[in-house]
Amino acid sequence: MSHREPWMKNFVSQCVASITDPTYRRRLEGELADHLEELAANLEQSDLSPDEARERALEEMGDPKELREAYRQAWLRHSQSLRSVLQTMTAGWCWMAGGYVLTMFLLGLAGFRYDSGAYPIQGHPGRLFVYGGLLFLIPFFTGALRLSRGFPTSRHRVKLVTAGLLAGWLAEKGAVMVLSGWIYGIPFWRCSELLARVHGGGDPTAPWFTPVYILGTLAGSLLLGILFGQKKTAVEVPRL
Numbered sequence: 001m002s003h004r005e006p007w008m009k010n011f012v013s014q015c016v017a018s019i020t021d022p023t024y025r026r027r028l029e030g031e032l033a034d035h036l037e038e039l040a041a042n043l044e045q046s047d048l049s050p051d052e053a054r055e056r057a058l059e060e061m062g063d064p065k066e067l068r069e070a071y072r073q074a075w076l077r078h079s080q081s082l083r084s085v086l087q088t089m090t091a092g093w094c095w096m097a098g099g100y101v102l103t104m105f106l107l108g109l110a111g112f113r114y115d116s117g118a119y120p121i122q123g124h125p126g127r128l129f130v131y132g133g134l135l136f137l138i139p140f141f142t143g144a145l146r147l148s149r150g151f152p153t154s155r156h157r158v159k160l161v162t163a164g165l166l167a168g169w170l171a172e173k174g175a176v177m178v179l180s181g182w183i184y185g186i187p188f189w190r191c192s193e194l195l196a197r198v199h200g201g202g203d204p205t206a207p208w209f210t211p212v213y214i215l216g217t218l219a220g221s222l223l224l225g226i227l228f229g230q231k232k233t234a235v236e237v238p239r240l
Contacts, residue, residue: 007054008036014064018072020149021079023091028071036061079152088150089164095146096168099139107131114207122207132208136217143168144228151229162225169221173214180205 012032019025036057043053061067078084111118112131121127147161176198178188183205186194199209 005033005037008033008058011036011058011061011064015067015071018068019075020152021075021088022146022149023087024075024078028075076152079150084150085160088147089160089167091150092143092147092164093168093171096139096143096165096172099142100135100172103135103138107134114204122204128208132213132217135208136213136220140165140168140217140221140224144224148228158226158229161229162222165221165225166218169217176206176209 012029015032016025016028019028039060040050040053040057043056044050048056079088108117112121112127114120115122119127121131144161144165147164148157151157151160177191177194180186180198181188181194184194184197186197188194195209195211198205199207
């Protein structure tokens, strides 16, 4: 990408240094890089050497410290719009889903499998605890981090981060139950029977998926929402 050009990299980095939302930051980096590239090309056509044109382009852009503050204010206004809230929620859910799949894959590579591998988890409470704990902590920690970076100053930050995590929690539990209901032929509304079949029996779909796991991850989601919702970022300002 053009914003990785050495001659503009430092300038662009200074301009976006106060922005913690990775999506907004990448977009702004691209826009700045494109503008600098176009400005330098135009200046080069006016009989300046490539190095002179690049230096003049940076000068005409202005003081990066002033631009950084202007871009920060624009980002803070943008972050409080409904569209931005929905985008941040979606990004957080994607991070959680990706983290969930990646964690399952890595645990499988490490030998944690249902009834085979180096560390079979079925019938081993300690391994089930580790498996279920990692399957919650890694995806939801990354999701909480992404959500908190997308809501830098809102006075509802704790509520927004917690709501995003709870939605992810509900989606994960619902997905396991719906998929298991389809596999076993048990209707979703027969929840107690389905749940017992999910983590029990001879061929459970999710042996860690016990009532303790469900309630524990619910409490964990609430705790992460509070912790990350209150965590200060590099751009923390008085809440609006």
